[in-house]
Structure formats: structure tokens, C-alpha cells
Amino acid sequence: MEVFAFDGSARKDGDTAQKRVSVKKQLIKVMTVVRQFLKFKRGKLPTVCVFGHNGLQLATPIQEDYEEKRLDCRCYLSDSNLEQILIRDRPHIIITIGNRSSFLSLRTSPFEIQKRWLHYDTLPDITQLGIDAYNCYLTNMFNSPGAYDNPLVTVFTPTYNTAGKIYRPFQSLKEQTYTNWEWIIVDDSDDGGRTFKILCNLAKKDHRIQVFKPWEHSGIIGKIKKWACRLGNGHILVELDHDDELTDYALDYVVKGFNQFPEAEFLYTDCAEIYENGTSNTYRKGWAFGYGSYTDVEYKGKFFKSANAPNMNAKTIRHIISAPNHIRAWRKSFYESIGGHNKELHVGDDYEIVVRTFLKTRMIRVPTLCYIQYISNTAQWTRNRDIQRHVRSIRVHYDRMIHDRLLELGCEDFIWDEKNGCSNLNIPNPEVESHVTLVANV
The missing domain is CATH 3.90.550.10 (Spore Coat Polysaccharide Biosynthesis Protein SpsA; Chain A)
Known part of the structure; x- marks a missing residue:
């Protein structure tokens, strides 16, 4: 009996099993690459820079189980190195927790940065904070806050x-x-x-x-x-x-x-x-x-x-x-x-x-x-x-x-x-x- 391979050439039965093993290995390699690609794509998330609190992880409620819920949180104790953080992280949202007057660099930053800033005197409910952060991200993505008084x-x-x-x-x-x-x-x-x-x-x-x-x-x-x-x-x-x-x-x-x-x-x-x-x-x-x-x-x-x-x-x-x-x-x-x-x-x-x-x-x-x-x-x-x-x-x-x-x-x-x-x-x-x-x- 003859079978035809993917390239259209004839193969004997003895060749078929070997060919199947080879195809299976190729498929495994392809799926591995796809998984790595998807993992890389998932790695880019809305970025949140948190000042005044360490180890904070935020998420958003999801409507369907196939939605992503994570936010990329990067925590810093102070804003003393704000400029380099902005250059490196390019945050979509900025959260500060504590005494507002202690965040001097943020207080004097351009409006384009301040419009992304959410401040809390004390740490709020984590679930609500994730919602607030994501809503801030959406507001700046779909609208132009301050376009008249403070246009970019x-x-x-x-x-x-x-x-x-x-x-x-x-x-x-x-x-x-x-x-x-x-x-x-x-x-x-x-x-x-x-x-x-x-x-x-x-x-x-x-x-x-x-x-x-x-x-x-x-x-x-x-x-x-x-x-x-x-x-x-x-x-x-x-x-x-x-x-x-x-x-x-x-x-x-x-x-x-x-x-x-x-x-x-x-x-x-x-x-x-x-x-x-x-x-x-x-x-x-x-x-x-x-x-x-x-x-x-x-x-x-x-x-x-x-x-x-x-x-x-x-x-x-x-x-x-x-x-x-x-x-x-x-x-x-x-x-x-x-x-x-x-x-x-x-x-x-x-x-x-x-x-x-x-x-x-x-x-x-x-x-x-x-x-x-x-x-x-x-x-x-x-x-x-x-x-x-x-x-x-x-x-x-x-x-x-x-x-x-x-x-x-x-x-x-x-x-x-x-x-x-x-x-x-x-x-x-x-x-x-x-x-x-x-x-x-x-």
C-alpha cells in the first residue's frame, strides 16, 4: 500500500510511522513557539507605577474567563527618581499612597503625567483600587482631559x-x-x-x-x-x-x-x-x-x-x-x-x-x-x-x-x-x- 506525504510523494507503509513521528515533533515545536509568542504578548499590560507602598499587586474584575485581569504594577517607596522611572516604565497610571505633599516630583510634573495620577492618603480596598486604576487608564486612552486649558x-x-x-x-x-x-x-x-x-x-x-x-x-x-x-x-x-x-x-x-x-x-x-x-x-x-x-x-x-x-x-x-x-x-x-x-x-x-x-x-x-x-x-x-x-x-x-x-x-x-x-x-x-x-x- 502506498500513502502520500504532505509534499505529494509516495511512501510505503514502513515510512508512514516514521513520517508521523517527524510531523508530530514539528507540530510540538510549532506549538512551543506559539505558546512562547502568546506568553510574550500577554507580558505587555497596562503599567501602574505605585509610590509609597511596596509589593502591591492589582487586578481588574473580568466579565469572561478568557479575559486578562492583571495589571503590571511596579512599586517604589518614593518619587525621588521620577524622571528615570517615567523614561523606563512609561506608566499608564500612577498611584501614590500617603501624604500628598511628600511626592514633590509628581506635584511639579507636567499635566500629561498628572492626569494619570491617583492619590490616596491610606491604602484603599485593593479590588476597588484595581478598578480605579483601570478606569483611569481608559479615561486617558479614550478622552483628552485638559485639552483646552492644558493641551499637550x-x-x-x-x-x-x-x-x-x-x-x-x-x-x-x-x-x-x-x-x-x-x-x-x-x-x-x-x-x-x-x-x-x-x-x-x-x-x-x-x-x-x-x-x-x-x-x-x-x-x-x-x-x-x-x-x-x-x-x-x-x-x-x-x-x-x-x-x-x-x-x-x-x-x-x-x-x-x-x-x-x-x-x-x-x-x-x-x-x-x-x-x-x-x-x-x-x-x-x-x-x-x-x-x-x-x-x-x-x-x-x-x-x-x-x-x-x-x-x-x-x-x-x-x-x-x-x-x-x-x-x-x-x-x-x-x-x-x-x-x-x-x-x-x-x-x-x-x-x-x-x-x-x-x-x-x-x-x-x-x-x-x-x-x-x-x-x-x-x-x-x-x-x-x-x-x-x-x-x-x-x-x-x-x-x-x-x-x-x-x-x-x-x-x-x-x-x-x-x-x-x-x-x-x-x-x-x-x-x-x-x-x-x-x-x-x-
């Missing part, structure tokens, strides 16, 4: 061969008076991992820092920014270049500006450009088509020529020199609704997304120095001719749409040439500016 701000930064200059934006973030932020860094360097190593070390210093690196160098800044924004969890997106810095009140002013105008989805601020030696970079009088100017500002004992960001009118929205510079900030839901940064643009990405933003929402201006931009031998300067080419092409593409949007907002398009159906930047400015900017008072 995602600061996003693409890096390229930045090396030690990254400590400049890092230090400015550490000094922010508004502490509920996260920093998403996407490294596009091709320096053999030097910059990425520095970034990873930064992430070990602050739980709010997340670092990512694509499998190969891209060189397309629009793509890198889009990735960074999508990786963030915040309600507000703030762009920060890899060698620049924010003033210490910057994020606070961004949040207040958005809260002042809930109907607007984009915000920009004033900015100072300086060289590495500390001297200011300025443009000639009448820059930004006559709408640009400067204010002398003292910040931390240093004086800056702060560029007064122009309002958005028929001219200023039509060129990069007068369009919003730093800070540029979006509500994330809006940013995603317009498709984010253009992933095909290696230059001019910032101007192109500003135009698309203008077409869909009102813009808020915070007339205060919030950003210090360092001028060096970067792509912005070495590829300026290519930038100008792209800016012209972007303006031509969106010209009619800008015209229609200005009229929709009741703003005079004073440079529109009706005969030729396009704008003309050479048309003189009117005596009284007609603009559509919402100016915040923060």
Missing part, C-alpha cells in the same frame, strides 16, 4: 548632521514655563550615526523626548516634517528647527493665543535672526514689500532685532519673505485635514503649507519675540536660488485660490490684475492696509 504641545524637529547644536533647542525646551510638551525628533542625518547617538542620549534625560530615524537618508524636508508631525500625540504642533531656540515663554504664548481665538487653526509669532557670534541679521528698510519692520527686544540680558511679523494681506501671503516665519504652529486636527507638509518638497515646504493653511483657516499672530533663528551655512542659504524658483511656482499655482480666499474674507486683493487674471507684486501698497490676521493679546 508637540514640538517637532527634523535633524540633519546636527551633532552638538541640538543642545540649543533642548535647553530652550527645558526652560519653558509651559511644561506640557513633547519633543518629536526625526533624524535624517547621514553622518554615520553620530547625531542619532546624541539624540538617543537626550531621550534618556527627559521622558518627553521621542527620537526616530528612517532606514535611509531622505533629504526631502517636507517628508521628514510630515513624519514628525504624525508621530506626535499633541493637540498643537510647533515647528522648531534643529539649531534654533524658543524664548522661555514661547509655548505658553502659543497656547494662550490659540485659546483666545478658538476659531483659528494656525498661529505665528515674531522672530529674531542672529549669527552664531550673536550679532543680528536684518533686511533692508521696507523689506516684506514695505510691511516688515524691527523692534529692539531685550531677552535674558541680550538685545535682539526682533522682526515684527507682517499681517496677512494680498501681498504678504504671496511670497516667502513676508509669509509667517517662526514660530509656526497648527492645531493638529487641522494640520491633518489639509494633508500636512508636502512630502515631495525638498525646499519651499514651509511656504507651501502656509499658503494651504491660509486657504482653509484664519491665522493668529502673537506680536512678541518667541523664536531665535540662527543663521549658518544651511540649505536655506546655500540653496536660496532653488527656494526662490519654488516660491514663484507655488505662488503661481495658488494665485487664483488666494484671490478667491481674500474676497471670501472681505479683504481687498489690491494687487490683483483682473485683465491678466493674476497678481502683480509691483502694484503699490494702499495707504490703509487691509488684512485678515487675528492679532492676539497675550
Whole structure:
């Protein structure tokens, strides 16, 4: 008698028993791997960090016998090493037991941490504590507590061969008076991992820092920014270049500006450009088509020529020199609704997304120095001719749409040439500016 094996080949009876034993062994190996895999998958549970009590184990009531009931509890006597615990454990829930005033690190932690915090003066019923912990986990997973008063701000930064200059934006973030932020860094360097190593070390210093690196160098800044924004969890997106810095009140002013105008989805601020030696970079009088100017500002004992960001009118929205510079900030839901940064643009990405933003929402201006931009031998300067080419092409593409949007907002398009159906930047400015900017008072 012949039988057929799994591969379709004929076998005698004598071969069948041996084949069955071999198949059985293979099945045992497969089941062992499956069990190990399932055990590994079960190992990831909602994480609870407990401070002030040792050896606590929590569980949740189950509706069916196939449900998991365990919570991953990690107990500590105090919160004195809170930052490293947050970096290592990434807890979903934080429980403290004892005198609340003794948990100083938690009391001064960002809102994103405090919203996960449950405090008890004495140890409550263990069953109820497990229920409370799991409900806290669910609340933060499905809802956004504090989204208006204390929104999480995602600061996003693409890096390229930045090396030690990254400590400049890092230090400015550490000094922010508004502490509920996260920093998403996407490294596009091709320096053999030097910059990425520095970034990873930064992430070990602050739980709010997340670092990512694509499998190969891209060189397309629009793509890198889009990735960074999508990786963030915040309600507000703030762009920060890899060698620049924010003033210490910057994020606070961004949040207040958005809260002042809930109907607007984009915000920009004033900015100072300086060289590495500390001297200011300025443009000639009448820059930004006559709408640009400067204010002398003292910040931390240093004086800056702060560029007064122009309002958005028929001219200023039509060129990069007068369009919003730093800070540029979006509500994330809006940013995603317009498709984010253009992933095909290696230059001019910032101007192109500003135009698309203008077409869909009102813009808020915070007339205060919030950003210090360092001028060096970067792509912005070495590829300026290519930038100008792209800016012209972007303006031509969106010209009619800008015209229609200005009229929709009741703003005079004073440079529109009706005969030729396009704008003309050479048309003189009117005596009284007609603009559509919402100016915040923060």
C-alpha cells in the first residue's frame, strides 16, 4: 500500500510511522513557539507605577474567563527618581499612597503625567483600587482631559548632521514655563550615526523626548516634517528647527493665543535672526514689500532685532519673505485635514503649507519675540536660488485660490490684475492696509 506525504510523494507503509513521528515533533515545536509568542504578548499590560507602598499587586474584575485581569504594577517607596522611572516604565497610571505633599516630583510634573495620577492618603480596598486604576487608564486612552486649558504641545524637529547644536533647542525646551510638551525628533542625518547617538542620549534625560530615524537618508524636508508631525500625540504642533531656540515663554504664548481665538487653526509669532557670534541679521528698510519692520527686544540680558511679523494681506501671503516665519504652529486636527507638509518638497515646504493653511483657516499672530533663528551655512542659504524658483511656482499655482480666499474674507486683493487674471507684486501698497490676521493679546 502506498500513502502520500504532505509534499505529494509516495511512501510505503514502513515510512508512514516514521513520517508521523517527524510531523508530530514539528507540530510540538510549532506549538512551543506559539505558546512562547502568546506568553510574550500577554507580558505587555497596562503599567501602574505605585509610590509609597511596596509589593502591591492589582487586578481588574473580568466579565469572561478568557479575559486578562492583571495589571503590571511596579512599586517604589518614593518619587525621588521620577524622571528615570517615567523614561523606563512609561506608566499608564500612577498611584501614590500617603501624604500628598511628600511626592514633590509628581506635584511639579507636567499635566500629561498628572492626569494619570491617583492619590490616596491610606491604602484603599485593593479590588476597588484595581478598578480605579483601570478606569483611569481608559479615561486617558479614550478622552483628552485638559485639552483646552492644558493641551499637550508637540514640538517637532527634523535633524540633519546636527551633532552638538541640538543642545540649543533642548535647553530652550527645558526652560519653558509651559511644561506640557513633547519633543518629536526625526533624524535624517547621514553622518554615520553620530547625531542619532546624541539624540538617543537626550531621550534618556527627559521622558518627553521621542527620537526616530528612517532606514535611509531622505533629504526631502517636507517628508521628514510630515513624519514628525504624525508621530506626535499633541493637540498643537510647533515647528522648531534643529539649531534654533524658543524664548522661555514661547509655548505658553502659543497656547494662550490659540485659546483666545478658538476659531483659528494656525498661529505665528515674531522672530529674531542672529549669527552664531550673536550679532543680528536684518533686511533692508521696507523689506516684506514695505510691511516688515524691527523692534529692539531685550531677552535674558541680550538685545535682539526682533522682526515684527507682517499681517496677512494680498501681498504678504504671496511670497516667502513676508509669509509667517517662526514660530509656526497648527492645531493638529487641522494640520491633518489639509494633508500636512508636502512630502515631495525638498525646499519651499514651509511656504507651501502656509499658503494651504491660509486657504482653509484664519491665522493668529502673537506680536512678541518667541523664536531665535540662527543663521549658518544651511540649505536655506546655500540653496536660496532653488527656494526662490519654488516660491514663484507655488505662488503661481495658488494665485487664483488666494484671490478667491481674500474676497471670501472681505479683504481687498489690491494687487490683483483682473485683465491678466493674476497678481502683480509691483502694484503699490494702499495707504490703509487691509488684512485678515487675528492679532492676539497675550
